[in-house]
Amino acid sequence: MLLAIDTATRNISLALHDGGEVIFEQTWRSQNQHSVELAPAVQSALYQIEAMENAALTAMAVSIGPGTYTGLRVGVAFAKGFASARQIPLVGVTTLDILAAAQSQFDGLLIAVVQAGRGRVAAAAYQWRNGRWRIQAEPVSTDWEMLLMHIDGPALITGEIDADARERLAYAIGMGMPVTIASGASRLRRAGFLAEEALRRLHAAPEDAEEVESSPASYEAAQVVPVYVKTKDSP
Secondary structure: EEEEEOOOOOOOOOOOOOOOOEEHHHHHOOOOOOHHHHHHHHHHHHHHHHOOOEEEEOOEEOOOOOOOHHHHHHHHHHHHHHHHHHOOOOOEEEEHHHHOOOOOOOOOOOEEEEEEEEOOEEEEEEEOOOOOOOOOOOEEEHHHHHHHHOOOOEEEEEOOOOHHHHHHHHHHHOOOOOOEEEEEEHHHHOHHHHHHHHHHOOOOOOOOOOOOOOOOOHHHHHHHOOOOOOOOOOO
16 A cells, blocks of 8 residues: 655645555645644545555655645655655655646647746646656746747646636637646646556566666665755745
8 A cells, every 4th residue: 555645835635545546535725734734634544544454554655846845844754754664665756747647648748837936836848758748857947928938839738827827828828829728627736646656666667768767676765855946935
């Protein structure tokens, strides 16, 4: 059984995955109460395991950012302590990879975004290759005006899109830009997709050259660190 937790932004999400399917998932908007709400929610989720025969927690996954400084610190610290105490693998997955994992194949670029404060977003572009979305370059901190300026073909945008961004995107689409906004439900960053991405990495074949870097033989909790894209709001 794998436990996945994501506290990287104001949304908190938890999931339990038994290797075949998600058996528990919970996602909610927190009013900056991550440190207060996380532990009780995890305890509640683990009751699901206690009710199952021959079930045991064997791995963990955590969202490592980009995201808010406090949210990331709470989630990563909790996951490292929890995994270390139980001596189980801990897989770190970026928020943008989680968002990408939720999207089906699209004929064009996939652009995943999370809020970075003061009108800025952390963003990365993905391209569909060999059956899944693969990141093209390291995430960048940008604003919506600059992000839209660099789109030169069909693109699907997913992730955290606030009201101002929706207005900008609606205007760009009205002007003929080939941009599509993913549905609200599919833009929600869910721990179920974090769990499935972590399991894929845990079970990646060593001979798969594209997976070697993200699939070490052992995922030690001490090796997992947050990913920050520098902004005016991050240290």
